[in-house]
Amino acid sequence: MSDLDMKRRNFLKTSVGAAAVAIAPGMMLFQVANGSSEGVSAKVRWGMLIDTNQCKTGCNDCVTACNKENGLSGETKATDAQWIRKIEIKDISSGREVSLPMMCQHCEHPPCVDVCPTNASMKRADGIVLVDKHRCIGCRYCIMACPYKARSFVHEPLHDQNPDVPRGKGTVESCTLCVHRVDQGLQPACAEACPNKAILFGDLNDPQSEIAKKVRTVASVQVRADLRLNPGVRYQGL
Amino acid sequence: MPDLASLRFKNRMYYVLLAAAGLVALAGLYAVHMMETHGHIISGMNNQIVWGMPHVFAIFLIVAASGVLNVASIGSVFGKAIYKARAPLASLLSIAMLAGGLTVLMLDLGRPDRIIVAATNFNPTSVFAWNVVLYSGMFSLVVVYLWTMMERRMNPWNKAAGLAVFVWRFVLTTGTGLIFAFLTARQAYGSALLPPMFIVLSFAWGLAVFHVVQANIYAWNEKALDPDILRRKKNLLGVFVVGSLYMVATYHFTNLYFAHQSGFEHFILRDGGIYPALFWWGYVVLGNLLPLLLIYVPGLGKSKCVMLASMLVIAGAFALLYVFIIGGQAYPLSIFPGYQASSSFADGQIGSYQPSMYEVMLGLGGLAIAFIITTVSVRVLNFMPQDKPYISD
Amino acid sequence: MKMILFILLLAVSPVWAADAVAPKIDIGRGGECVKDPQWMRKNHMHLLKHQRDETLRKGARDDKVSLKGCIECHASTSDDSVTARADSFCVACHHYEAVKIDCFECHSGKRKSAWLQQRNAK
Secondary structure, X not given: OOHHHHHHHHHHHHHHHHHHHHHHHHHHHHHHHOOOOOOOOOOOOEEEEEEOOOOOOOOOHHHHHHHHHHOOOOOOOOOOOOOEEEEEEEEOOOOOEEEEEEEOOOEOOOHHHHHOOOOOEEEOOOOOEEXXXXXXXXXXXXXXXXXXXXXXXXXXXXXXXXXXXXXXXXXXXXXXXXHHHHXXXXXXXXXXXXXXXXXXXXXXXXXXXXXXXXXHHOOEEOOOHHHOOOEOEEEEOO | OOOHHHHHHHXXXXXXXXXXXXXXXXXXXXXXXXXXXXXHHHOXXXXXXXXXXXXXXXXXXXXXHXXXXXXXXXXXXXXXXXXXXXXXXXXXXXXXXXXXXXXXXXXXOOOHHHOOHHHHOOOOOOHHHHHHHHHHHHHHHHHHHHHHHHOHHHHHHHHHHHHHHHHHHHHHHHHHHHHHXXXXXOOOOXXXXXXXXXXXXXXXXXXXXXXXXXXXXXXXXXXXXXXXXXXXXXXXXXXXXXXXXXXXXXXXXXHHHOHHHHHHHHHHHHHOOHHHHHXXXXXXXXXXXXHHHHHHOOOOOOHHHHHHHHHHHHHHHHHHHHHHHHHHHHOOOOOOOOEXXXXXXXXXXXXXXXXXHHHHHHHHHHHHHHHHHHHHHHHHOOOOOXXXXXXXX | OXXXXXXXXXXXXXXXXXXOOOOOOOOOOOOOOOOOHXXXXXXXXXXXXHHHHHHHHHOOOOHHHOHHHHHHHHOOOOOOEOOOOOOOHHHHHHHHHOOOOOHHHOOOOEOHHHHHHHHHHO
């Protein structure tokens, strides 16, 4: 190869390279958006069916599993975050007692999303309600609006978070339905941890899924159904 | 003619006052810095009471900022001369209090460094987002309104600007009320009565603030307010106080009427410890009955009485807001109506709240900002009401 | 052939190599997977910002340009972190350029594999 050829070649290479660098950001973004991962589909609606008959008073396994998975301290001071909690309820008129886990109900019409001034509270196409902490300014209006008291505000600086579960001071957070696990095809940590399999997780929109079949056949209710928020979490035996 | 010595003394006084207010504002900033570094853990707020003392201060300032414009509107929109002479001062107070209130609200955020996100990502369904527009719009409208009053060439636009401000502040206070009115799941809020209630409250609180400031300005300048003007303004304050008491009573009566709300009403009006005490003694007695006596009892109603009545109305406002905002959150959310609930997350329990020093410092910082804006403006520009000899109109 | 090598060398060697006060950076395992270093130096924030919205709001996960993906390679081989020390990958440069990083207020600066190992050991 002659020296001249070599030079010309290099010149061409450099110019093409420069052009590529110039348009690369745009190309790159295009590639990513249409790349291997398409994003989640609205054909799916993740939900849970919780069988309160199987849920035992005093058992806290789902809470412990959630805390471990998401890196919560597990403390229960008024300023500590709790994504899932066990509630003991007692019917005032009949005296019947029920124990159940309560967390973000992943509403179809979430009030937290309605009230969020910056669109930080958001619902993914597959029905999972999340806080976009890149946008959350920490106004706590969503905590005021949530009928299930599902949200917590991070009152202290945090360290050593789970790489899959970013959390930080000054923002609001709640149950993510273990979105990082669901996206890998796993179940939420609480559902997996329940010793009595009281928490059934699945796609409510898929008629063949176990959860859809069960929702069709057994009586289940949504909490505060009167508010017409259509939560994705349903309770059996309430 | 005041002598030179007293003028010198006043001058010094002015700077001392300004420095004092500056220190209070600085203390507020220090509180913000502390909350930024340590997080809201050092405030008294928690996951049950998410809005605390800063919000009491901020909402008072914002509501009063809207209400004080009533004085201006009566002048500009309804053409009453004695109010028109006071429109510039009222507008100034409105801007000052709005600035103070918004500063507190913004600096209490979990991530105040990101406030710009509120402008770049706008959620049209959020009342908060509407309020961002309403507050900034109000700010600019009042500035324009002031301009039409203080610049002679702009005078022809005064009426139009006055009307715009008049409409805007109704919408603004409605927006403030809607923040709570749309919280349907909470027992304390979620009532269509709240926006009108806030509007009437704003009339009383705004006028009370105006009275206090006006009395101080007159005293500072060693002038006496025309007794006729004082009489009319105090009667107006009386009407507004009665009106706001009526609205608050209606709000509680409607709640008492709905069976599912009676638990909350019993808590707020009877069993809730600090909250009923603040409501009855702070708001009803100190904030309403006593001022009404001071205004209407024959023989009272002099300049000092009106001043005292106004200050009591302001104190009552803080008592009411504390009960409304903090008491309203302290009452447990009814997730399972008809059931008793208990959990590690305070379900079915009364939320506890101890306001911390930092919150109060931040709130007072907001008041100080409003004070500084007012004092400096009153000194450098002519906001002194210029009354013609009083003619009844 | 020599020429190509020379250009290649020039391309991969940091432009600030001659700068005496330049930061000493622990690049971890390093390597080039998205774009060349110079391009990445200039544009990594755009990629990260774009990808964060794609991942969080749309659920489109792409390990190659995710923050976790970056950390996986660039975390120090000695302490598994991009933020732990003054010469850690992110910190060193951001400190040098005086640009505040907001990522690690919430995100972990640790290599995920190492973090999981540590947690499961507990």
